Amino acid sequence: MSPTSAPARRRRRRIVAISATGILVVVAVALGLYVPAALAAPLPTAQLQLDVPTPAPAEPATLALPGVGTGAIALEGSDELLGESGQTGPVPIASVTKVITALVVLKAHPLVEGDDGPGITMTAADVQILEQTRAVDGSYELVNEGQVLSERQVLEIMLLKSANNYAETVTNWAFGSLAAYLEAARSFTAEHGLTDTTLVDASGLDPGSRSSTKDLMRIASLALADPVLAKIVSTAIDQVPVIGEIDNSNKLLGIDGIDGIKTGTTDEAGSCLLFSAEFTVGDETKSVVGVILGAESSQAARDAVQALLASTKASFTTLPLIRADTEVGTYTTAWGETARIVATSDSDAIVWSNDAVEVDASAADMVTAQAGVNVGTIRYTVDNTTEQVALELDGTLEDPGFWWRIGHPELVFG
Structure with a gap:
């Protein structure tokens, strides 16, 4: 005769009920951590676009060289x-x-x-x-x-x-x-x-x-x-x-x-x-x-x-390089603001014949900035002589504010 089996016992699952108050506490804690982190997170650098015009060359020289000798x-x-x-x-x-x-x-x-x-x-x-x-x-x-x-x-x-x-x-x-x-x-x-x-x-x-x-x-x-x-x-x-x-x-x-x-x-x-x-x-x-x-x-x-x-x-020509307030680029922020980059002064160069003018420009990375701040330089090189023109911000790049910052978790978690 086989031994008699003991009757099976059912295990009861415990259901923990979280009250509304508990949920609020959790959310509050989460927000208490996230919001300060979002507000303290570094903002993305504005997108820089530079497009400095190159001066058109002067007319080539026509020298009156002798026909004899x-x-x-x-x-x-x-x-x-x-x-x-x-x-x-x-x-x-x-x-x-x-x-x-x-x-x-x-x-x-x-x-x-x-x-x-x-x-x-x-x-x-x-x-x-x-x-x-x-x-x-x-x-x-x-x-x-x-x-x-x-x-x-x-x-x-x-x-x-x-x-x-x-x-x-x-x-x-x-x-x-x-x-x-x-x-x-x-x-x-x-x-x-x-x-x-x-x-x-x-x-x-x-x-x-x-x-x-x-x-x-x-x-x-x-x-x-x-x-x-x-x-x-x-x-x-x-x-x-x-x-x-x-x-x-x-x-x-x-x-x-x-x-x-x-x-x-x-x-x-x-x-x-x-x-x-x-x-x-x-x-x-x-x-x-x-x-x-x-x-x-x-x-x-x-x-x-x-x-x-x-x-x-x-055959020596005074060639205009750039004029003050000429737009040479822009900064565009991730939150949709745009500010122009402009030349701060007029600049001319004395060029021989149709010698080419080499143009090189650089501008700093910007996040937020006030209008009028110096952001970079244009360098014009003619026959081993370099002229420099300062660039400034024509407009303001404002902080996006509270709601934009907390609405972009990639600032914290990105």
């Missing part, structure tokens, strides 16, 4: 030519050679403003140099044995009167011989990267003394960088003891802002003029150097310089 022009101190025409390689440069001679002499025997340098006594050898120069129909100035002139005065006669005999005199004094001078000149040209420049004499009468437009732009800038030499080449009339008044052979001095540098003429080189000038564009002063080589006459060289200079000046 060679021409070039550049900003003083720049190795980049603004324009050139004709033979760009080495050509005879006539008495423009004397500018290099002066630079080499001044490197060996420097002068400062107000200092005329040591006295140089003219000898029988200098008188003989004068006679040799006259015999080959070179440009000259008289010299007397025993005459004493300062280094500066000898350089003035060489450059202003373009006296070939004084070029030989000053190099013999400075270096002892033509050969020693030419060795110093080779070192000078190598030091300054004048790879197209070769000198075989001190005056340029020999057509073997040659240079290129590229090198001559650098030579002109080197001359202007020396205060003593820059003053000499800009002098129209000077007084020298015994010799008297000497006139600069550069008849364009003082015209169209021209303030230097050197003329030269030989049968092989034609008429040459290495020049420097200043002119104003907008509120900026531009300093340029240029050269005309191989012109048919001195007048033709002068005409070519003036035409080239005028067309160069006309």
